[in-house]
């Protein structure tokens with residue numbers, strides 16, 4: 428599945444067992460929502476959460492927000508029924524946790540097909556274990572339904588026995604492997620959550636680092652972080668202006684039979700124009716969501 432280009436600056440998790448959060452999400456400025464049946468939901472609440480999530484998605488009211496249902500692993504007592512219920516509920520994607528192989532994706536794909544999932548429903552994978560990192564390419568190319576990766580940096584840090592540091596050096600190899608695989612297969616890539624809700628500066632720094640690494644956006648755990656993520660991951664005004672300028676200059680040069688042009692002293696080739704078009708398209712899509 429070619430990943431639809433759409434804004435994914437801010438993607439907010441909420442426990443499927445929390446009806447207030449499911450309701451409030453209809454009014455929040457997040458580009459996407461992860462309706463969670465996995466780690467944010469206690470074992471006793473799993474069945475009720477599944478019903479609530481399906482009812483909430485079917486009831487609608489989420490507008491242009493991309494809806495991902497995070498199911499439990501197929502190895503748990505709830506995974507199979509979660510996928511079956513989510514398949515035809517109207518969400519944009521099923522998000523599988525702790526994916527470590529292409530086989531897991533194909534098993535979920537088969538359950539989705541057996542339960543009437545529409546052709547456009549995507550599969551997204553949580554990338555959050557050492558085996559998952561080592562098989563990132565296999566997972567990225569596992570199914571035509573593959574739409575994106577979400578970094579699970581909390582589980583990853585636990586499994587790596589590494590620290591959560593400001594510059595995330597201990598997990599930079601993992602982030603890079605997943606970004607490489609995602610981009611090689613045309614998938615979206617979302618950065619992991621920032622856990623300290625009282626550290627606004629640290630949150631903003633981690634968004635900026637995620638943007639610079641190449642992520643499309645950040646996964647979030649609280650609505651108060653949405654605005655900062657939206658701001659950091661949106662193209663800056665000066666980049667939009669520059670993009671439009673070089674697109675126009677390159678088109679003029681092409682009309683005159685030239686493949687390259689110099690704008691403000693900088694050599695502009697087709698590859699710069701492709702990136703400029705992506706930036707302008709993203710900013711137009713963000714404007715259309717407002």
Ligand SMILES: CC(C)(COP(=O)(O)OP(=O)(O)OC[C@H]1O[C@@H](n2cnc3c(N)ncnc32)[C@H](O)[C@@H]1OP(=O)(O)O)[C@@H](O)C(=O)NCCC(=O)NCCSC(=O)C[C@H](O)C(=O)O
Pocket residue numbers: 439440441442447448449451452463466467553555578579580581582583619620648649650
């Ligand atoms: C962290 C929270 C438990 C805090 O909740 P709460 O105490 O209710 O916060 P507030 O009182 O500040 O809430 C203010 C209002 O905002 C609403 N709210 C809060 N959080 C959310 C949310 N996530 N989505 C939607 N709405 C939310 C409250 O209802 C209040 O609304 P109002 O009634 O109008 O005042 C809570 O934020 C929370 O549960 N967050 C999500 C936690 C979660 O989903 N965790 C799992 C995902 S992270 C993960 O698994 C990472 C990955 O797998 C890995 O390994 O890294």
Ligand SMILES: [Mg+2]
Pocket residue numbers: 466553555579581582
């Ligand atoms: Mg996790």
